[in-house]
Amino acid sequence: MQQPHRAIAQAGINVALIKYWGKRDAELNLPAVSSLSLTLDAPGTRTEVIFDSALSHHQFQLNGVEADAGRVQPILDAVRQHAGSHGIPLPHARVNSENTVPTAAGLASSASGFAALVAAAWAAAGLDPEDPHKAELTRIGSGSAPRSLLGGFVVLDKVEGQIRQIATPEAWPLRMVLCLTEKGPKKISSRVGMESSARTSPYFASWVSSHEADMQAAEAAINARDLDTLGEMMEHSTLKMHACMMAGRPPLIYWRSATLAAMEQVHQLREQGVSAWYTMDAGPHVKVLCAAEDAEHIASTLKAVPGVSEVLVAAPGPGAQVETC
Numbered sequence: 001m002q003q004p005h006r007a008i009a010q011a012g013i014n015v016a017l018i019k020y021w022g023k024r025d026a027e028l029n030l031p032a033v034s035s036l037s038l039t040l041d042a043p044g045t046r047t048e049v050i051f052d053s054a055l056s057h058h059q060f061q062l063n064g065v066e067a068d069a070g071r072v073q074p075i076l077d078a079v080r081q082h083a084g085s086h087g088i089p090l091p092h093a094r095v096n097s098e099n100t101v102p103t104a105a106g107l108a109s110s111a112s113g114f115a116a117l118v119a120a121a122w123a124a125a126g127l128d129p130e131d132p133h134k135a136e137l138t139r140i141g142s143g144s145a146p147r148s149l150l151g152g153f154v155v156l157d158k159v160e161g162q163i164r165q166i167a168t169p170e171a172w173p174l175r176m177v178l179c180l181t182e183k184g185p186k187k188i189s190s191r192v193g194m195e196s197s198a199r200t201s202p203y204f205a206s207w208v209s210s211h212e213a214d215m216q217a218a219e220a221a222i223n224a225r226d227l228d229t230l231g232e233m234m235e236h237s238t239l240k241m242h243a244c245m246m247a248g249r250p251p252l253i254y255w256r257s258a259t260l261a262a263m264e265q266v267h268q269l270r271e272q273g274v275s276a277w278y279t280m281d282a283g284p285h286v287k288v289l290c291a292a293e294d295a296e297h298i299a300s301t302l303k304a305v306p307g308v309s310e311v312l313v314a315a316p317g318p319g320a321q322v323e324t325c
């Protein structure tokens with residue numbers, strides 16, 4: 001086997017400003033719509049991958065505790081297959097992962113988890129870091145995970161499922177205030193929820209057909225560093241996605257009373273002249289985009305909202321980074 005065979009990679013979570021909801025091809029995990037996200041500096045995942053010929057099967061440790069290796073196996077096997085086709089035979093791997101995403105918070109940690117896993121396995125295998133198959137393979141883990149491979153503002157294109165950075169993390173000093181409400185994993189996974197919306201929501205077709213215009217408006221707002229327009233598009237996208245979910249059968253209602261209370265607080269902040277804008281994913285938490293100088297004030301205001309359990313402030317961050325080889 002070629003060297004190196006061990007690598008560590010770090011990746012931050014990403015939050016979609018223009019959402020992805022629905023699959024065009026479930027097998028390839030290709031999205032029905034493009035999406036536009038912001039990768040954050042924290043929280044995130046740090047993962048070590050060691051391909052070791054002494055192992056008879058894959059092993060996986062998460063936050064120091066032995067975990068189900070079935071969660072990393074599809075990715076590791078796909079990397080081994082890809083490496084094999086490049087003449088690099090790889091044995092089984094040992095994976096050690098540390099997650100700084102608050103435990104059991106229901107805040108999507110899968111994106112940083114899969115991005116760190118692929119980046120580390122890719123580097124350990126000695127594969128070309130620019131190979132587009134890397135994003136394709138990350139998508140096996142979760143549809144939003146490839147966006148965490150790149151830093152700052154990232155577009156994931158629905159056509160080929162490829163990713164492109166549209167602004168670096170340093171280009172615009174924004175903040176994302178992560179406002180955690182109810183703890184615990186979500187009841188309906190994104191995968192199941194997307195399938196249900198596509199099959200039963202009368203709004204799904206218009207969600208898809210009206211989506212491209214939102215992508216273009218948001219990208220233009222980022223290029224113009226226009227927070228108010230970006231924020232407006234961001235809220236429009238999340239509300240449209242949730243309307244589509246709610247109109248399905250059975251209805252998907254991920255919000256809790258604290259979600260609505262935090263949204264109301266964001267409206268009040270805006271009435272006071274603060275440029276703050278919310279987005280919610282397939283869960284009850286509220287993520288608020290704002291200028292760096294407003295972040296502390298917004299965070300302390302949201303902390304006082306009944307039902308809000310924790311508030312974190314994150315900055316735009318880099319893409320998955322390989323630390324050692």
Ligand code: PMV
Binds near residue numbers: 020035
């Ligand atoms: O990556 P998944 O399969 O967990 O889907 C993520 C879907 C949303 O978080 C609701 C939206 C998005 O674009 O991240």
